[in-house]
Amino acid sequence: MTATTATPAWLLQPELGLCPCGCIGKRRKGSFVEKTIGGGAALMRQALFSDDTASAHGLLQRVEPRVKLATVFGLLIAAALVRHVPVLLAMYAATLMLAVASGLSLSFFVKRVWLFIPIFTGIVVLPATFSFITPGHVVVPLGTWFGHHVGLTSQGLTAAALIVTRVAVSISLVVLLTLTTPWNRLLGALRALFVPRMFVLVLGMAYRYLFHLLTTVTDMYTARKARTVGTDVDVTSGRRFVAASAGALFGKSHALAEEVHMAMVSRGYTGEVRTLEPARVGPRDVLWAVACVAAAFVALGGDRALGR
Amino acid sequence: MHIPDGYLSPETCGTLGAAMVPVWTVAARRVRKVVKSRYVPLLAVGAAYCFLIMMFNIPIPDGTTAHAAGAVLVAVLLGPEAAVIAVSVALAIQALFFGDGGVLAFGANAFNMAFVMPLTGYAVYRLVSRGTSLTSRRRALAAGLGGYVGLNAAALCAAIEFGLQPTLFHRADGTPLYAPFHLSHTIPAMMLAHLLVAGVIEAVLTAGVVSYLQRANVPLLRINHKAVAESDDDLPPPTRLRWRWAVVGLGVMALLTPLGLIAPGTAFGEDAPQDLDLRKYHLDAVPEGLRRYAGFWHHTLFDGYGFRNDANPTVGYLVSAFVGIAVIVLAIAAFFGLRRLVRRVSSA
Numbered sequence: 001m002t003a004t005t006a007t008p009a010w011l012l013q014p015e016l017g018l019c020p021c022g023c024i025g026k027r028r029k030g031s032f033v034e035k036t037i038g039g040g041a042a043l044m045r046q047a048l049f050s051d052d053t054a055s056a057h058g059l060l061q062r063v064e065p066r067v068k069l070a071t072v073f074g075l076l077i078a079a080a081l082v083r084h085v086p087v088l089l090a091m092y093a094a095t096l097m098l099a100v101a102s103g104l105s106l107s108f109f110v111k112r113v114w115l116f117i118p119i120f121t122g123i124v125v126l127p128a129t130f131s132f133i134t135p136g137h138v139v140v141p142l143g144t145w146f147g148h149h150v151g152l153t154s155q156g157l158t159a160a161a162l163i164v165t166r167v168a169v170s171i172s173l174v175v176l177l178t179l180t181t182p183w184n185r186l187l188g189a190l191r192a193l194f195v196p197r198m199f200v201l202v203l204g205m206a207y208r209y210l211f212h213l214l215t216t217v218t219d220m221y222t223a224r225k226a227r228t229v230g231t232d233v234d235v236t237s238g239r240r241f242v243a244a245s246a247g248a249l250f251g252k253s254h255a256l257a258e259e260v261h262m263a264m265v266s267r268g269y270t271g272e273v274r275t276l277e278p279a280r281v282g283p284r285d286v287l288w289a290v291a292c293v294a295a296a297f298v299a300l301g302g303d304r305a306l307g308r
Numbered sequence: 309m310h311i312p313d314g315y316l317s318p319e320t321c322g323t324l325g326a327a328m329v330p331v332w333t334v335a336a337r338r339v340r341k342v343v344k345s346r347y348v349p350l351l352a353v354g355a356a357y358c359f360l361i362m363m364f365n366i367p368i369p370d371g372t373t374a375h376a377a378g379a380v381l382v383a384v385l386l387g388p389e390a391a392v393i394a395v396s397v398a399l400a401i402q403a404l405f406f407g408d409g410g411v412l413a414f415g416a417n418a419f420n421m422a423f424v425m426p427l428t429g430y431a432v433y434r435l436v437s438r439g440t441s442l443t444s445r446r447r448a449l450a451a452g453l454g455g456y457v458g459l460n461a462a463a464l465c466a467a468i469e470f471g472l473q474p475t476l477f478h479r480a481d482g483t484p485l486y487a488p489f490h491l492s493h494t495i496p497a498m499m500l501a502h503l504l505v506a507g508v509i510e511a512v513l514t515a516g517v518v519s520y521l522q523r524a525n526v527p528l529l530r531i532n533h534k535a536v537a538e539s540d541d542d543l544p545p546p547t548r549l550r551w552r553w554a555v556v557g558l559g560v561m562a563l564l565t566p567l568g569l570i571a572p573g574t575a576f577g578e579d580a581p582q583d584l585d586l587r588k589y590h591l592d593a594v595p596e597g598l599r600r601y602a603g604f605w606h607h608t609l610f611d612g613y614g615f616r617n618d619a620n621p622t623v624g625y626l627v628s629a630f631v632g633i634a635v636i637v638l639a640i641a642a643f644f645g646l647r648r649l650v651r652r653v654s655s656a
C-alpha cells in the first residue's frame with residue numbers, strides 16, 4: 001500500500017456526534033445503542049490504523065513476520081521472568097526506541113499502551129501496597145491499628161511497580177507486533193509457533209468475517225437509533241432488543257457460514273487446508289533474531305546480577 | 309475477565325496452555341466428525357460471532373451498560389466442542405490484533421473462558437433442560453442459569469489463578485512478583501462482582517437469545533438439538549422415577565456407616581461440650597443451653613452409639629446402626645400398613 005491509498009485522517013478520528021463523554025455540549029451517559037455503534041467504529045478504526053502503520057517503511061516492518069512473532073514471544077517470556085523494576089524500565093525504553101525506529105508516533109504509541117490496562121492495573125494493585133495485604137518493611141507509616149504499625153511497605157510498593165511496568169512492557173511488545181505486521185502475514189507467521197494449519201485458517205476467516213458481521217451489527221443499531229426519538233432509557237425493552245439482535249445475528253452468521261462453505265466447495269475445497277506461507281528468512285532477519293536473543297539474555301543476566 | 313500479560317507467572321501460563329492442548333485436540337476432532345468439511349467456515353463464523361457478542365452493550369438499570377462473554381450461549385447454539393474452538397479463536401483475535409488479554413496469558417484465558425465456562429455452563433443447561441421441549445420456557449431459563457454458573461465458574465478459576473501467584477512466586481523478602489493479592493482477597497473480590505452483576509447480565513443475554521430464537525427461528529436451535537421434541541405436545545410421556553432408587557441410595561448410605569468408626573472426636577461436642585476445642589476459634593465459652601442439656605437424658609438403649617460402659621465400641625456402634633435402621637424400617641412399614649388397612653376399611 002502506498003501513501004496515496006492510506007486511510008484519510010478524518011476517517012480515523014472518533015466521530016464527534018457519537019462521543020459518549022459529551023465533548024461537545026452537555027455531558028451525558030451514552031445509551032447502549034450509541035456505545036455499541038461507537039465500539040464497532042473503534043474496532044474498525046483500530047484495524048484500519050494497523051493496516052496503515054504496517055505498510056510504512058520502518059525497522060520492524062522489514063523483519064520477516066515469522067521471525068518477528070517468535071522473537072516477540074521470546075521477549076515476552078523474558079519480561080515475564082524479570083524480577084527487578086529497573087530492568088523492566090530499560091526494556092520499556094527499548095520498546096519506545098523500536099516504536100520510533102518503526103515510524104510510529106511516540107505520543108500515539110504511549111497513549112495506546114498506557115490508556116486503560118496499565119492505569120487500571122495501577123488502581124487495582126493500589127491496596128496491595130498497604131501492610132494489610134503485603135506485610136513487610138513499612139516505609140511510609142500511617143499510624144497504628146490495634147497495636148500494629150500500618151503503612152505502605154517496601155515490598156508492596158515494589159510489587160505494584162513490578163506489575164505495572166511488566167504489564168506496560170508486555171503490551172508495548174504486542175502492540176509493536178500488531179502495528180508493524182499486516183494481519184494476513186501475522187496469521188501465516190503463527191505457523192512458526194506450531195499452531196496447527198487448521199487453526200490458522202479458522203483464525204484468518206474469523207478475522208475476515210468479523211468485519212462483515214460487524215457491519216450487520218452496526219446497521220441494526222443504526223436503524224434502532226434512527227427509529228428512536230429522544231433517549232433510549234427503557235432497560236427492559238433495551239435488553240429485549242439486544243437479545244433479539246444477537247439472535248438475528250446468529251441467524252445471519254449461520255447463513256453466512258453455509259454460503260461460505262458452498263463457495264469453498266465450488267472452488268475445489270476438499271477439506272485440505274492451505275495457508276499463506278511467509279516469505280524467506282534473510283540475513284537481516286537473522287541479525288534481528290540474534291539481537292533479540294542477546295537483548296533477552298542481557299535483561300535476564302542484569303536481573304540476576306541485581307539479586308534474586 | 310481477560311487477563312493481560314504480566315499478571316500471571318510464565319509457569320502458570322505455560323501449565324494452563326499445556327492443559328488446553330488436549331482440550332483443543334479432542335474438540336477439533338469431534339467437531340470435524342460431526343460437521344465434516346463444513347467445520348472450517350462454521351467455526352470461523354462462530355468465532356466472529358463470539359467476538360461480536362462480547363461487543364454488545366447491554367443496558368443495566370443505573371443507566372450504564374455492561375457486556376457478556378457469550379461462551380455458554382455459543383455452547384447452547386453450536387455445541388460445547390464448537391464453543392471451545394470458537395471462543396478460543398475469538399480470544400486469539402482479541403489478544404493478537406486488539407491487545408485485549410495477554411498473548412502469554414492466552415492459555416490461561418482460554419482455560420477460563422473457552423473451556424471451564426462453556427463446559428460447566430452447558431452441563432448445567434443440559435441438567436436443567438432435561439426432558440423439556442425445544443420451545444419450552446424452562447429451556448430458556450436453563451440456558452440463562454447455565455450462563456450464570458458458567459461465568460462464575462470461569463471467574464472463580466481466574467480468581468484462583470491470581471490468588472496463587474503471591475504464594476508461589478515471590479522474592480526472598482516476600483515481594484510478590486506477579487499479581488499481589490492472596491486467595492482470601494481475590495476470591496471474594498472476583499466472586500462478589502460476578503455473582504451479583506456480571507453473572508446476571510450473562511444470564512439475561514443467554515436466556516434472552518434462546519427465548520428469541522424459540523419465538524422467531526426454531527430451526528437455528530435445531531443445529532445443536534437434533535432429536536429434541538419441538539413443542540410440549542410432542543414430548544413422550546415422562547418416565548416415573550421408581551421408588552426402588554430411593555432404597556438403593558439409602559442402602560449405599562447404610563453400607564457406609566462404618567466410616568463413622570474412623571472419624572476422630574465427637575459430633576459437634578453434642579454430649580461432651582468440653583471436647584469442643586473452642587480456643588482454636590478464639591472463643592472461650594460453651595453456650596449455656598449446650599452445657600445444661602448435654603447431660604440431660606442418658607436413659608437410652610445405646611447411650612453414645614455403644615453398649616453400657618463402652619464395652620466393645622466397634623460392635624456396639626455397628627449394632628446400634630443396625631438397630632436404628634431396623635426401627636426406622638419398621639416404623640415406615642407400620643405407617644404404610646396402617647394406611648392400607650385404613651383404606652381397605654373405608655372402601656369396604
